[in-house]
Amino acid sequence: MVKKILKLPVLEDEVRELNVGDIVFLNGLIMTGRDHVHKRIVEYIRDNREIPEELKELDGSAIYHCGPIIKEEMSNNKKEYKIYSGGPTTSARMEEFQEKVCNVLNIRLVIGKGGMENTNFKRIGGAYLSFTGGCGAIFVSFIKKVKGVIWEDLGMPEAIWLLEVQDFGPLLVTQDSKGNSLYI
């Protein structure tokens, strides 16, 4: 197994070098997004609406299919977000929207569980990284900072959470940009 530490944002070439079976650790800013985030982004494009400015920071970065448990708490007289758990959700539900979302935000890496057999990572120029389902607690140890939240009206699990991660992994490349897949 090849181990790779990637700093976000990544270049397209770096992603194209990833092969199924590689183990990846990520550093940098990622966004969470699941069912309603995907749907809303696609609706915004359809309606020619401007997507939130902060999302442009994700250019070349990763989207994580995850509905975390995060609470706003007081720490040193300052309001801060604290994360309690954040494992992956089933990615298959996002297939309908994934390619469009990746193209619009220029997202290269999709992190989730269970795989996306109908999503073309060759066309995206990206890869699917699988994080072990149910591993929500250990994810907290990879969080440097919960940087912010977008579309909080969708509710805690559905909102976009901007997360600064450190050594987030092991993530397994289960679908690569050459069209290979590890799913049985």
Added chain:
Amino acid sequence: MRSKDKEIKVENFKKVSSLSSEKIYSALKKVLERNAISVAPELIKLLKDKLEIEEKSGNNIATEQLKLIIKNFNYAIEHKLPACQDTGMINILVRFNPDFSFPRDFKDTIIRAIRDATEEIPLRPNCVDPVLGTNSSDNTGHLSPPIYYELDDNVELLEIDVLNKGGGAENMSQLLMLNASVSLKRVKDEVVRIIKEAGGKPCPPVILGIGLGGDATYSMFLAKKALMRPLFSRSEKKEVRKLEDELLEELNRLNVGVMGLGGRTTCLDVRIEWAMRHPASFPVGVIVQCYSHRGSKVVFKRDGNILYEYL
């Protein structure tokens, strides 16, 4: 007549046993926290056994997945964090002795415990209005959480089963209305097909609850109830027990594997509950559960003691 009526009432009154709402509230709070953070030690042990099997067979991917799963459970307990972010839809099964008298605010007590647990542990708010799409933010709402009641002479006083059921696995559940003439082999094939098609989606290795017979509603309820039976328990009916064992074995030959990535670890346990069926129907309810089977039973004894058991 009058005096006889009175006598019966007095006798009934003596038999009635009650519990304070506060006692029920604090027991539920305790269980909700325990369920979020941990699973049965027997389940961890089985996962470790599976890890050894995968390691020996040289399956690096399954080995790494299982190692992380075990590490995550340890981390969750150590740091008091929800093991999985999907703390589930909270399913509650209340089983009570006919002698038990419910406190008037029994349902409110359950709701209160869930609301407070959601805030304090915290749990993820998982109650969404299906029409408006809004999240109630406290894990309660119209007819929620689902609370099932069962009268049971074998229960000493009151038992409450609390199962935190994640959405990813629940999504893979199915109701099969098979032809009445199907063989048990066909029933097994159908269950195997469901798990094969589900692949990595329900967070395998899965645990299966199956309801055999009954009607459409009842078979699904029995399937859920089977998941509330003790881990690795087997049916009292010999033929059903055989079916449970055979299914477990067949499922582990499927090569779906941990997280759908292949290997010998697809299913951890199969439990079947059954009921009589209509001559025209053969309902089979299949409820899929992830490996992170978070459930507990609270037993309220007549002597005032409270026992806590993992499901």
